[in-house]
Amino acid sequence: MSGKRSLIRSGTTVDQMVRAIGDRIVTGYLRPGEKLDETSLAARFEVSRTPVREALGQLSAMGLVERRPNRGAIVAVVTQEHLASMFESMAELEAICASFSAERMTSSERRGLEIEHQASARMVQLGAEEDYEYFNTEFHSRLYRGAHNAHIHELTVMTRSRLAPFRRAQFMLPGRLAKSWQEHDLIVTAIMRGDSVAAGKAARDHVSIVSEASAVFAADDRKPIRRDVA
Amino acid sequence: MSGKRSLIRSGTTVDQMVRAIGDRIVTGYLRPGEKLDETSLAARFEVSRTPVREALGQLSAMGLVERRPNRGAIVAVVTQEHLASMFESMAELEAICASFSAERMTSSERRGLEIEHQASARMVQLGAEEDYEYFNTEFHSRLYRGAHNAHIHELTVMTRSRLAPFRRAQFMLPGRLAKSWQEHDLIVTAIMRGDSVAAGKAARDHVSIVSEASAVFAADDRKPIRRDVA
């Protein structure tokens, strides 16, 4: 009833719910610890509880939400310690991708990386944070694809999305934009040389620095919502 | 089987289904490509289709099953290429764990690793493959825990379980048992020395060898069931 939602139904309803809820978590609209009430979500998206339940289950399997039997679901709360472990993992994963990329990227992939990277330099000059963020995402995606390893790609993207809520504000730190570009430059140069060791090290260092930049905000994000602890 | 399962219902029904179906996939009882019919599974486990559906959704999120909208679910079919990428990832993940372990294991963890490793030597002498497999699993688990990084631990266990169907027969190769132990020995020695580079390399090599040993069987496992391509 109610819905002519059937018109915009691209995939299955469950998939849409996974994306919809997942996006809200990843973008920080839903904060860690926030209660995810099945009935409200169902009402909010004008579907029944069944697809909502399935979506929550899948998001739980992905680690984005936490499910307590008979006690509802909440947006996954990550401890400071677990957050650190995710950043550390991310650094290693990026290092692997960069390292593999240095060895395996096709010449057209190398060319594309170089071109995009140079294009992003303009964004730095303009101080266009929003636009730079787009190039930044694209840059890292190219690294993941360039590794030519589907599974590493999957693990990396997954980890990246779980870290997304804690990375958003990183470019607000003054001078971060230019510094990020320089770090990217080190990675690109190493990849162009086919120097896998240097590429790996540069990528690891890059993430480590982002990690430290984000830690500041992570502390803020941790305690705000805690309705169930009273 | 087919029992009064309601008595032993420890977690939620969905969790049990995830474990039950997941186990059957991981242990190879359900083969890649095999159709997972919701109704049959529901009947088989004496539950309704709802928890089966949710379980399939979660297993799909984990990559163990593949879901085609409106067309049912099948046990995930991995191409030769994707399998190779998983083994390669596994090698890198194990390398990271071993490397971190070399740096971070507590002295009691080091002691435990050493003791278990020596104990497993007996299994090699006896040629007790079943028992050695237990020690082998435990050995790797210790490496994952010793890395003191929850997220890497998670990624590694996940990847390992997805590879499980293709690793089962590895110890059937003659002499594999003794060779495996020697490879473990290299890792242990490096960890004891706190040599993270050597530990990482030894772990990576270990997995690479397992990978090659398994490739033989993977080829067999790939085509058997293909009901939907006719």
Add this chain to the structure above:
DNA sequence: GAGGCAAAAAGTGCATGCAATTGCCTCCGG
């Protein structure tokens, strides 16, 4: 006024039912 118990309210977990989509089989035309 505080603490504890009990009953009700809220919310989750699973089963069942119905609509919709898919795949197959049949039948017809070429």
Add this chain to the structure above:
DNA sequence: CCGGAGGCAATTGCATGCACTTTTTGCCTC
């Protein structure tokens, strides 16, 4: 004999309903 269109059976997708668990609230007692 082969190719295609239409209908039928089977299966998936989602909604609804009921039972059980948890939490809250109100009352009674101390």
